[in-house]
Amino acid sequence: MEVDRKTYWKLFISTFYLSSFTFGGGYVIVPLMKKKFVDELNWIEEKEMLDMISIAQSSPGAIAVNASIIIGYRIAGVLGSLVTIAGTVLPPLIILSVISLFYTAFRDNVAVNALMRAMRAGVAAVIIDVVINMAHNIIKEKNILSLLIMIAAFIATFFFKVNVIMIILICGGIGVASTYYKLKKEAVKK
């Protein structure tokens, strides 16, 4: 595919538009990106897109940002990924800058205060709902190591206030060790 100024502009506008109108984070924006770049623009093949999404999901950071980096890179190299990053990051940057100005001004307003306070109960419910779904998926795997990690990580962070980064490093390490152990055991069997 030939890359010209129009390509960069199209990349920017597409990611800017998707990022402005997608509420609900990575799991919502990624399917829409697929629709835009695979079905509408025909810039990427379906199978390749699935591989790119799995890279975006297994890398650290926001999935929407990761997906836009990899799409931009695939279509127009490093410059392309800079363009798609700008397109994805600018809408939340602009919206939240404006809101944070209002927030300091309206924080002490009685009605705003009551609204935020009531919504906190709603947000807690949304997060607990997500946690129930995620925990259910882990439990369904019937993997004892996963269950132990989940319980131990919860106790460590909630009751003992262990640093979050420490927990992530340790659990990632356990995951690598157990995967290699399993591979080795399978190799011995053969």
Place this chain on the structure above:
Amino acid sequence: MIYLELFWSFFQIGLFSIGGGYAAMPLIQNQVVDIHHWLTMTEFADVVTIAEMTPGPIAINSATFVGTSVAGLGGAIIATIGCILPSCIIVLALAYLYTRFKKLVAIQGILNGLRPAVVALIASAGIAIFLLAIFESNPVSLDFSDVNLISVILFAASLFVLRKFKLNPIYVMLGTGIVGMGIYLLI
């Protein structure tokens, strides 16, 4: 050097939040509330609320919010760059490796170990917000005479609607907010 602190904090948030969306939440709380005291727990809960209702990833939303309130627009931009820089480096490196090796056993392993841990971390942050919502003044005391009944009912009703009807979370939160605001202003 507030810019450097902002950059480094959000760099760590970007680097260690694996699993998207809510995975960043416990890290943001850790850095922004516990370590640096840039926001109070109440303000953090407000940021999560606002982030849920506006487009864009929660990490970028909170980077902008915290950056702006600590050091203005410059702070917002610095924090956002810090937040996405680890992604840029790692995603591009992985994309390159992926095209060469196709299967990365180590990364699969890391993810296997992390998935359950991330659920636990999100649960912990969610419970912190829950306690903040239902206790009148001091969530640490766990004094049950201090429980705000209206919040408990709002929470239970929202969770019921979410589980039962799978409604869009934004509508649930807005609905809870408007109903609750009416109740709080009336009493």
